[in-house]
Amino acid sequence: MTHTDSHPKSTSKRVLSGIRATGRLHLGNYLGAVKGMLELQDSAEYDTLYMVADVHTLTTPYEVEQLRTNRREVIVDYLAAGLDPQKSILFQQADVNEHIELAFYFSSVVSIARMQHLPTFKDKVKQHPDHATLALLNYPTLMASDILIYNAELVPVGKDQEPHLEVAREVARKMNDQYGTTFPEPQSFATPGAYVPSLTGEGKMSKSVEGSFINLHDTIDDIRKKVRSVPTATEVGGEMAPGVSALFSFVELLIPEEKSRFMDAYKDGSLRYVELKDTVAEAIAAELKPLQERRAELAADPAYVDQVIRDGAEKARALAQTTVADVKQKLGLA
Ligand code: TRP
Secondary structure (H helix, E strand, O other): OOOOOOOOOOOOEEEEEEEEOOOOOEHHHHHHHHHHHHHHHOOOOEEEEEEEEOHHHHHOOOOHHHHHHHHHHHHHHHHHHOOOOOOEEEEEHHHOOHHHHHHHHHHHHOOHHHHHOOHHHHHHHHHOHHHOOHHHHOHHHHHHHHHHOOOOOEEOOOHHHHHHHHHHHHHHHHHHHHHOOOOOOOEEOOOOOOOOEOOOOOOEOOOOOOOOOOEOOOOHHHHHHHHHOOOOOOOHHHOOOHHHHHHHHHHHHHOHHHHHHHHHHHHOOOOOHHHHHHHHHHHHHHHHHHHHHHHHHHHOOHHHHHHHHHHHHHHHHHHHHHHHHHHHHHHOOO
16 A cells, blocks of 8 residues: 555544553454554544553553563554554654643543542552552543543543543533633544453453453464363353353454354354364464564564654654643643
8 A cells, every 4th residue: 555645634533542551462452442443544534643551551550661661562563463653643652741741731620529439440449459549540631631632533442441531521521611722522432343352251351360361472372272261161040151152252253254153053052162262263363463473573673663653752742732732821821
């Protein structure tokens, strides 16, 4: 495909999304988020910015050196997955200081009680009772800043992020009412495959749940081993076991043409779980193969990655600075 112009197309809708830099990306991020990002990037209707939410990592306990590595690795995974710096602005949140600045201005229209009642806040406090910090409480305010600083209207994220988008819309409305800014009210954007189940059969695939995920760099042997360990024991009452239903979700996402064959076998009791599992494992490995090849190429060219990161930061900063200058003016700070 030939490329002519990396400037935002003026009639297109702006899209912003981000993934937290808590580790390398896994299959859940790829199928659930990155594939949707790719689709939007390749459509002329959208002007896309994709971020690594590295500053958000500070809201829960983390290892400094791991963050330093991960914030770069997520960019490499984006590139390996096919995100293209000629079509999308790919950047690291911490490279654009204005996100933090705008989040502070936004915090003047956000009440403490509203933040304390968010389910995401309560969950994290339960997980890390000794880390109920102001940074955690402010998580949604920073996310609102990530989105509104670019006047993004569409945010491709999973359902679990809807409460945060609601906060972003409230912030936009309050800022517009109180200060006369003109922020749009951003909407979430569901992409197909947005829900990727955990290999444990419970909940969604997550970096923070051991044994729940497949890494993008896993070999076919790793994948087979992990998929074979999905629990398939029949439930009392004859309901489909959660692990089996997870396996069927993978069939649906990756090899939908095989679904009826396995489902018929499941119904008449002839399904061999090992065959289902190995078929799913092969399908996952096939999906990941091109990414792994591109990743190997990128690993051999760190200067290219550095350049992508520098360019992304520069483009994002130019847009963010315009917004912040306008907000400061309207707040009486300039
Ligand atoms: N909260 C998002 C998540 O955990 C990550 C994120 C941070 C984000 N800032 C964002 C997503 C801005 C979309 C837009 O998945």
